[in-house]
Structure formats: C-alpha cells, structure tokens
Amino acid sequence: xxxxxxxxxxxxxxxxxxxxxxxxxxxxxxxxxxxxxxxxxxxxxxxxxxxxxxxxxxxxxxxxxxxxxxxxxxxxxxxxxxxxxxxxxxxxxxxxxxxxxxxxxxxxxxxxxxxxxxxxxxxxxxxxxxxxxxxxxxxxxxxxxxxxxxxxxxxxxx
Amino acid sequence: xxxxxxxxxxxxxxxxxxxxxxxxxxxxxxxxxxxxxxxxxxxxxxxxxxxxxxxxxxxxxxxxxxxxxxxxxxxxxxxxxxxxxxxxxxxxxxxxxxxxxxxxxxxxxxxxxxxxxxxxxxxxxxxxxxxxxxxxxxxxxxxxxxxxxxxxxxxxxx
DNA sequence: CGATACTCGGACAAAGTTTGTCCGAGTATC
DNA sequence: GATACTCGGACAAACTTTGTCCGAGTATCG
Numbered sequence: 001x002x003x004x005x006x007x008x009x010x011x012x013x014x015x016x017x018x019x020x021x022x023x024x025x026x027x028x029x030x031x032x033x034x035x036x037x038x039x040x041x042x043x044x045x046x047x048x049x050x051x052x053x054x055x056x057x058x059x060x061x062x063x064x065x066x067x068x069x070x071x072x073x074x075x076x077x078x079x080x081x082x083x084x085x086x087x088x089x090x091x092x093x094x095x096x097x098x099x100x101x102x103x104x105x106x107x108x109x110x111x112x113x114x115x116x117x118x119x120x121x122x123x124x125x126x127x128x129x130x131x132x133x134x135x136x137x138x139x140x141x142x143x144x145x146x147x148x149x150x151x152x153x154x155x156x157x158x
Numbered sequence: 159x160x161x162x163x164x165x166x167x168x169x170x171x172x173x174x175x176x177x178x179x180x181x182x183x184x185x186x187x188x189x190x191x192x193x194x195x196x197x198x199x200x201x202x203x204x205x206x207x208x209x210x211x212x213x214x215x216x217x218x219x220x221x222x223x224x225x226x227x228x229x230x231x232x233x234x235x236x237x238x239x240x241x242x243x244x245x246x247x248x249x250x251x252x253x254x255x256x257x258x259x260x261x262x263x264x265x266x267x268x269x270x271x272x273x274x275x276x277x278x279x280x281x282x283x284x285x286x287x288x289x290x291x292x293x294x295x296x297x298x299x300x301x302x303x304x305x306x307x308x309x310x311x312x313x314x315x316x
Numbered sequence: 317c318g319a320t321a322c323t324c325g326g327a328c329a330a331a332g333t334t335t336g337t338c339c340g341a342g343t344a345t346c
Numbered sequence: 347g348a349t350a351c352t353c354g355g356a357c358a359a360a361c362t363t364t365g366t367c368c369g370a371g372t373a374t375c376g
Contacts, residue, residue, distance in 0.1 A: 002363070003245070009268045010249060023323065032253040037365050043325065056373035059323045072271055085243075089161070091168060095190040097310055099299055109294035110167045113230055117282035124275035136267035141257060152255055160334065181352065195336050201354065214344035217352045 004041040005079045007033055009133070011042065012075055015051070016067045016134045017150030021060030026153060041079060048078035067131035073122055075130075086114040162199040163237045165191055167291070169200065170233060173209070174225045174292045175308030179218030184311060199237060206236035225289035231280055233288075244272040 011027050024042050028035035042061055045051045052064040063070065088111035092099045107115065137146055169185050182200050186193035200219055203209045210222040221228065246269035250257045265273070295304055 003247070004364085005244065006247060006249065006268065013268070021323090025323090030253050030255060031249045033249065034365060036367075039324075040326095040365085046324085053324060054373095055323050055325095055371060057320090057322045057375090058373070061324090072275070086163065087161070089164060091164065091189045091191065095188050097188060097307055103299065106298070109291045109298065110164065110171070112294075113283075113286045113291065116286075117230070117279045120282040121275045121279035124278040125271075128271045128274075133267045133271065136270075140264065140267065141261065149255055162335085179352090183352090192336060194338075197353075198336085198355095204353085211353060212344095213342060213352050213354095215346090215349090215351045216344070219353090 002080050004037070005076055007031065007038055008041045008045055008075050008079050009072070011038070011061075012045070012050070012063065012067075012070065012130045013133050013137060014146070014149050014153065015061065015063050016130060017146045018062070018153050020154055021054040021058065021062050022153045023060040026060070026157070029157075030149070030153065044078050045075070048074070050074055050078055063130075067134060068129050070130045071126045072128045072130075072133075073125035076125055084115070084118045086111075086118065088114075160238050162195070163234055165189065165196055166199045166203055166233050166237050167230070169196070169219075170203070170208070170221065170225075170228065170288045171291050171295060172304070172307050172311065173219065173221045174288060175304045176220070176311050178312055179212040179216070179220050180311045181218040184218070184315075187315075188307070188311065202236050203233070206232065208232055208236055221288075225292060226287050228288045229284050230286045230288075230291075231283035234283055242273070242276045244269075244276065246272075 010031060014027070014030065015022065024039040025035045027042070028038045031038075042051065042053075046053045046061070049064055050070055051061045053059070053061055088107060090104065090108075092108050093101055093104060106112075134146055138144075168189060172185070172188065173180065182197040183193045185200070186196045189196075200209065200211075204211045204219070207222055208228055209219045211217070211219055246265060248262065248266075250266050251259055251262060264270075292304055296302075
C-alpha cells in the first residue's frame with residue numbers, strides 16, 4: 001500500500017480545524033515530510049473531490065465536504081486507487097484442462113473468497129469518518145489539541 | 159498484492175487431489191504459467207511449512223498438512239509476507255507541534271482504524287480453508303472435476 | 317488597473333519491489 | 347555407481363512507488 005495514505009489521512013484530520021485554505025507547504029512543515037511529494041497526494045485528494053484547491057496568493061486546500069461525510073475508504077481509494085489488490089486472471093480457463101468459457105458464468109471460488117475479504121476490509125474503512133478520527137484525537141491528546149493545530153496552520157510561517 | 163498469490167492458491171487446491179509429489183514444472187504446465195516463477199512461489203510455500211518438497215527423480219511438492227487446516231490467510235501471508243499493508247510511521251511525533259513520545263502510549267486513531275480494517279480482512283481470509291475451496295470447485299464445475307485433475311497431474315508428461 | 321508574489325498542477329527522474337530467468341546442489345532411480 | 351530428474355537460491359528485467367522540478371494561473375498590494 002502506498003505510504004502516502006498516512007500523510008493524506010493526517011492532512012484530512014487537521015484540516016477539520018481550519019476554515020481558511022492551507023498551503024501544501026504548510027501541511028508538509030507541520031508533519032515534517034517532503035513538501036513536493038505531499039503536494040502530489042493532495043492533488044489526488046483534489047481530483048477525487050475530497051478537498052478543494054484554492055489558487056492565488058492566499059490559496060491552499062480546504063475540505064470539500066463535512067468531515068462526517070468523508071470516510072477512510074474515500075481517502076484510501078483516492079490515494080491507492082479504486083482497484084482491489086487481488087485480481088483474478090482466470091487461469092482456470094488456461095492450460096490443457098481449461099474450463100470452457102461458457103461454464104465460467106460465476107467467479108471461481110478463490111476469486112469469491114478474496115472478494116469477500118476485500119469487501120470486509122472496505123466495510124471497516126467505510127464505517128469510520130474523518131470526523132470520528134478528529135474526535136478521537138482530542139480524546140487521546142487532550143481537548144484543545146486539534147484547535148491549537150488549526151491556529152498554528154493559520155498563523156504566519158514560523 | 160503479489161499476483162503470485164493466485165497461482166499459489168490454485169496449486170494448493172489441485173494438490174488436494176493427489177497423494178504422490180507433483181513437480182513444479184507439471185503444475186506450471188497445468189496452469190500455463192511461467193515454470194520458473196511458479197517454482198519461486200512454491201519455494202515460499204515450502205519455507206512457510208504449507209507444502210513439503212521432495213527431491214530426487216520422482217520428487218515434487220505435496221501438501222504438508224490436511225487441506226482443512228490450511229487457511230487462505232496462511233497462503234497469502236506465505237507469498238505476500240506477514241507484514242500488514244499499512245505501517246504507521248508515527249508522524250505525530252514529528253514537526254514543530256510533535257506529540258511528546260511519553261504521551262504516545264497507544265497507537266494513534268488512524269493507526270487503530272487501519273489495524274481494525276486489516277484485522278477484518280485477515281479474519282475473512284482465516285475463515286476459509288483450502289478444503290472449502292476444493293469443495294466449491296466440485297460444486298461449481300461438477301463432481302469429479304478435481305479428481306480428473308489429480309489423475310492428469312500424476313500421468314506422464316503429455 | 318498593473319506588477320508581483322504566492323499558489324496549484326502536471327511533466328520529469330530515482331529508488332524499491334515485483335516479476336521473471338538461470339544455473340548449481342542434492343537425491344531417488346535404474 | 348552413473349544418471350536423470352528434482353528443488354534451491356543467486357542473478358537480471360520491468361513496473362510501481364517515491365521524490366523532484368518547473369510552468370500556468372490567480373488573489374493581493376501598490
């Protein structure tokens with residue numbers, strides 16, 4: 001899995017605490033990561049419609065929807081791509097004992113089992129929203145934690 | 159995910175229908191895939207203790223345990239590796255507003271959510287055995303299907 | 317209203333992982 | 347005891363992920 005998923009998720013969480021756009025460089029500074037590479041991830045989020053990009057002098061990124069309506073799955077799919085990790089290549093239709101194509105109306109048992117596992121993972125990811133995560137942060141690290149981050153993000157470059 | 163997982167799973171399923179060792183080359187012939195690369199996957203299965211390798215003239219691979227005791231998760235981990243796809247790099251401990259290390263006694267909310275999703279996937283994979291898959295094949299493609307494959311595997315090179 | 321400085325956006329390289337291949341070590345057969 | 351067939355790990359190619367750079371566009375400030 002792309003490691004950029006972690007960066008993107010943290011960005012989404014901290015973005016819940018701001019109203020004004022935050023530049024990618026500022027978010028990179030906060031997390032101490034490569035500014036240019038983080039920019040790429042944010043572009044992917046923008047393409048997926050999760051964040052809105054604002055150009056110009058005081059531009060940056062803002063969440064495009066309410067945090068409660070953005071799920072973990074949305075972010076993971078935006079970065080990693082929507083395709084499932086396992087892809088069935090129908091090898092049962094190959095080789096000397098190949099199953100004839102007309103008998104392959106349903107996916108093979110292996111494909112079905114893998115799809116079920118993938119489905120379980122996706123369901124788990126879909127059940128958690130960015131708002132849930134933001135709430136957990138304040139529970140873990142103290143009430144005003146996220147708010148302080150929001151203030152820092154809005155302040156001038158330190 | 160490694161595409162070799164599919165090959166390895168198909169091999170395990172067909173190996174339920176034989177008692178004598180089957181060479182890697184024969185399995186590759188059956189599935190019409192690269193013999194040398196399939197050999198590598200089978201080596202991984204052998205290292206994980208799922209199949210037993212027999213050397214010498216009439217050697218090959220046999221399942222090392224009863225098919226009902228080998229789960230999908232076993233095979234996936236043997237090929238893809240045991241590490242979960244998502245790894246938390248603790249970026250909350252980095253940057254100007256870093257959370258002090260002594261406050262990081264529990265994983266961060268993001269890490270927890272991802273771990274839960276991974277756990278759901280693993281549980282789904284663990285709930286299916288090779289024996290289950292073999293049974294499904296006979297349901298899907300007819301009663302003696304797997305048996306015929308077993309006979310072909312044991313016959314001389316065609 | 318115009319120059320400016322700051323923003324995003326996509327095109328361009330480097331690194332790591334997956335995929336694929338090869339030849340040598342070892343053993344049951346004959 | 348020679349032989350032929352097997353596995354096993356070392357070796358290269360292709361692709362994805364990671365990381366970098368410069369150009370296009372827009373709100374700000376004079």
